[in-house]
Amino acid sequence: MAHTGAVEAGRQAGSLRSAVVVNPVKVADPETLRRTVGDTLAAAGWAEPLWYETTVDDPGRGQTEQAIAAGAEVVFACGGDGTVRACVSALVGTEATLAVLPQGTGNLLAANLGLSTDLAAGLAVAVERGRRLLDVGEVDGQHFAVMAGMGFDAQMLAATSETTKRRIGWPAYVVGAVRHLRDRPMRVEIRLDDQPPLRRRVRSVLVANVGRLQGGVTLLTDAEPDDGYFDVAVLSPRTLRHWLALGWGVLRRRDRVPRMEEFRARRIEVTSNRAQPRELDGDLIEPGRTLRAQIHRRALWLCVPRPEQAPDLTEDAAAAAERGEHLVEEARGEREE
Known part of the structure; x- marks a missing residue:
């Protein structure tokens, strides 16, 4: 057996x-x-x-x-x-x-x-x-194995109550997400390694070591946990229709997802025009105007x-x-x- x-x-x-x-x-x-x-x-x-x-x-x-x-x-x-x-x-x-x-x-x-x-x-x-030796990200001296985020994703976590999570499980995050779909975007400057900065109006920036979200949904299909790079998702939906197109594109795993740009980098710095909620591996950290992440190559043994x-x-x-x-x-x- x-x-x-x-x-x-x-x-x-x-x-x-x-x-x-x-x-x-x-x-x-x-x-x-x-x-x-x-x-x-x-x-x-x-x-x-x-x-x-x-x-x-x-x-x-x-x-x-x-x-x-x-x-x-x-x-x-x-x-x-x-x-x-x-x-x-x-x-x-x-x-x-x-x-x-x-x-x-x-x-x-x-x-x-x-x-x-x-x-x-x-x-x-x-x-x-x-066992597998994984990369680990670091933000403000704190580590993460999966994903760091700034903006909508952290807003969703903050809006999801523990009571609702205990009652219905991960779909509780959908309830939290709906509350913030129409919030105004943030203006950000994104620096990837030593490249010139990118300027965007976005709802969320996700810095990922691996690509799955709550509920097992795959956001970044090419993300690998030990390749020495972050996979970065920049989400810029502005209307409900945009959100539906983005969600459908993610669920169908298309090569190109509407309202989402993808990048790769070892270091990333996101600076917003105002303080934003932030999270590491689904855990809220202090809000801030900057999300600065660096990768540590093959730094964590995981079963x-x-x-x-x-x-x-x-x-x-x-x-x-x-x-x-x-x-x-x-x-x-x-x-x-």
């Missing part, structure tokens, strides 16, 4: 040391989570994981640094976008590997791995030891569905979910014997 091979692979890897950095606010049943994770890792031959809870003052970076100092080789980020991003910041440039156990409703990194809030799938991906070098990070995600269910069931059976 497929899950047996995964368990044996884990045992051959030795008694791996791991840690779980969990946001307790995002977890409905902490006891079940802890038991499931511990039993599954034990069945795969891993040591008992260390556990750290995030706090309001520290959403995960300090806890991840503690885990690394304690010898953790794999750090499970268990929470929403903020938890994952905090863990990323601590793991950049280290040999420890990030594994995602998404518990939030709009987790961007999980979406780009093809993972939902399926705990079993996240565990299977980690246990099977598929990914196999095969590790597939162009799309979601490769094998559905099969990994099935193997994960077998893995969890086997672990549960061993505990009950």
Whole structure:
């Protein structure tokens, strides 16, 4: 059976040391989570994981640094976008590997791995030891693995309530988006590496390492997580008709999407005529007039569905979910014997 091979692979890897950095606010049943994770890792031959809870003052970076100092080789980020991003910041440039156990409703990194809030799938991906060394972006000393944004995308996040997200999941972001479709555009100057600046009237500028949005929608089809470049999307719809054309173009994955320009760069600086909301990996940061991003090449080890070098990070995600269910069931059976 497929899950047996995964368990044996884990045992051959030795008694791996791991840690779980969990946001307790995002977890409905902490006891079940802890038991499931511990039993599954034990069945795969891993040591008992260390556990750290995030706090309001520290959403995960300090806890991840503690885990690394304690010898953790794999750090499970268990929470929403903020938890994952905090863990990323601590793991950049280290040999420890990030594994995602998404518990939030709009987790961007999980979406780009093809993972939902399926705990079993996240565990299977980690246990099977598929790893990939990813580029990481930096804005104002803060890191992101997926995407930085300024303008409409951050407005949408700010307008989406936690209550609505818990009730209906990622479609809640559509509700937030509708509230800002008719907002006025911003005037921006965009500098890409050492090229002359571009001047535009836009609704949003997205600086992406990988290309999927909430709900798994692919915005940038050519974005690769380890090519040393950002893929930049400049969105300039002004009317409802423009928005519909842009959305339809994205959904149909046309080579050219109406009202969207695409660029590539290692460094990007966006300066607006007024302060704008900003976000990193679906997590709001302080508003500002400037979004200045630089890329760190191959700076983060990430557990990914196999095969590790597939162009799309979601490769094998559905099969990994099935193997994960077998893995969890086997672990549960061993505990009950």
